[in-house]
Every structure is written in structure tokens, then in C-alpha cells.
Amino acid sequence: MSLLADREHWHDFFGEDYLLFSEVILHGERTAFEVDQLLQLLRLPQGARILDLGCGQGRISVPLAQRGYKVTGVDASGALLAAARERAESAGAAEAAGTKGTNGTAGTAGNVSFIELDMRELEAVEEFDAVINLGTAFGYLQSEEEDKDIVRRIVRSLKPGGQFIQETENREFKLMHSAKKTWDMMNGQPVWSQREFDSVSGRWNEVMNWLEAGSLKTSRLNLRLYAATELLGMHTGAGLICEGVYGGFDFSPLTTNSPRLLIHMKKKQDA
Numbered sequence: 001m002s003l004l005a006d007r008e009h010w011h012d013f014f015g016e017d018y019l020l021f022s023e024v025i026l027h028g029e030r031t032a033f034e035v036d037q038l039l040q041l042l043r044l045p046q047g048a049r050i051l052d053l054g055c056g057q058g059r060i061s062v063p064l065a066q067r068g069y070k071v072t073g074v075d076a077s078g079a080l081l082a083a084a085r086e087r088a089e090s091a092g093a094a095e096a097a098g099t100k101g102t103n104g105t106a107g108t109a110g111n112v113s114f115i116e117l118d119m120r121e122l123e124a125v126e127e128f129d130a131v132i133n134l135g136t137a138f139g140y141l142q143s144e145e146e147d148k149d150i151v152r153r154i155v156r157s158l159k160p161g162g163q164f165i166q167e168t169e170n171r172e173f174k175l176m177h178s179a180k181k182t183w184d185m186m187n188g189q190p191v192w193s194q195r196e197f198d199s200v201s202g203r204w205n206e207v208m209n210w211l212e213a214g215s216l217k218t219s220r221l222n223l224r225l226y227a228a229t230e231l232l233g234m235h236t237g238a239g240l241i242c243e244g245v246y247g248g249f250d251f252s253p254l255t256t257n258s259p260r261l262l263i264h265m266k267k268k269q270d271a
Helices: 003-007 016-025 028-042 061-066 078-090 144-157 171-177 228-237
Strands: 049-053 070-075 099-101 104-109 112-116 128-133 158-169 181-186 189-198 203-212 215-224 240-246 260-267
Touching (some): 028 061, 061 112, 078 112, 128 144, 228 240
Parallel strands (some): 070 112, 128 158
Antiparallel strands (some): 099 104, 158 260, 240 260
């Protein structure tokens, strides 16, 4: 497999099949809790501008918009954004016809707009009061330098004093508690997976298989699992100040027994 194909495989992963299974994990109860906790952490007034970077199917963007925030959801998956727009419509805000913006193809629904855009192409300058990157939406690119560049773009997009919230896997927990082979039922479908971690590259590779209409289907997840210290170094190196590190949205202390990792950063007022 070529380097380019390996780097860009996530285009296939985050498609219709992802939508089929992800809602089992990213269910409504979890989403409601995370939105409440996120707003408690940010403490922003209604009308504040929030960028949901890697917004997926809009599970966080739409509830934030319903709470009165001006939300921009950015994702590179057209399939997930189509689902996000449907979610916005079903929430009671009719979506306007898609328009071509300076940074991608957008469509609006009330207080939320969705833009199809690769994170590497984010060009916003001091537009947002907060940027959120939730649900393990980071680390899929092949190069650490590309990830660092994305963080620099995030910092540039924030207003002085703006906040960055990142929520992702806790690498230590995942490595200690994840079996190499698994068998699960997801959305009524038996799914079996083969998992491997490369200690040199820091990358997690997971191949999932399931049957659909009698045919075997396969999807591959490959991403860089960053330790908390690595992410903090990346963020502070880009000019952010650490406000807190937690073991997830319950705001518990981060330990090796925390399934998730949540980092709260802030841009300097005089940046």
C-alpha cells in the first residue's frame, strides 16, 4: 500500500458504515451529558462562536446550536455532514441551500453551519471563542508534523483568550485493556476485530469485519494514539496555556484507569 493511500484511508472509514455503528457508542444519553459538561467547562455566553472541528454527524454541533451558540461544524466526510444536516433539520431548524464559502462547501441550519473541509485547510483567523475536537477526531494523518500544523491552525482561528477542548482516547488505558481480538454485537450486527499497536510509530491499527446481506465487509481504523504529555507538549508549543487535564467529561483526574482523555487549553489574551 502506498504512503498516500495509507494516510488517507480515513476517507473510507468515516462513511456510511461508520454511521451504522457509531450511534451505538455515541448515543443520545452520552451526547446530552457531554454537551452539559462541555458548557460547564467553557462557561461562554449565548451567541459565542464555537468551531466543532471533526464534527462528524453533528451530534455535538446541533445541541450547542439549540442552546443559542453560533456553531460551525467542520468535517472532511461528506457522508457524515449529510447526516449532520439531517440531524439539524429534525431538530426543528430548516437548512438553507448549500453555499460555497471561502473555506469549503457550507449549509446552514439556524445557529449551525456545516462546512466540508480537511482540517489541514483551516484558514480562519481569530474567528472563534472556542474550538472543540471531540470523540477521537485527531491523529489520523500519517505525519506528526501535519498534526502539529493543525494545532497551529486551531490557535490561529481562536480569538485572544479563546478556548480549545480536545477529548480523545487515553492511550495508556486503551493499551492495557483492549484485547487483540474482539467479538461484539453492534446495531444488531456481529462485528469481529483484529487490533494491533505499533510501539515505534505510536499508531493503533484495527480491522473490523461484519456480514451484510450475506457479504463480508471490512473497515480499517488507523490513527496515532498520543499520550497526554505528547498532546500537552504539542499544544503548549503552539502557544496555548493548559487550563486542565481530566479523565473524560466527568472531570475526574486522569489516571491509567481513565478510558478517555480531556484537555482544556486557552489562547493567551495578548496573542
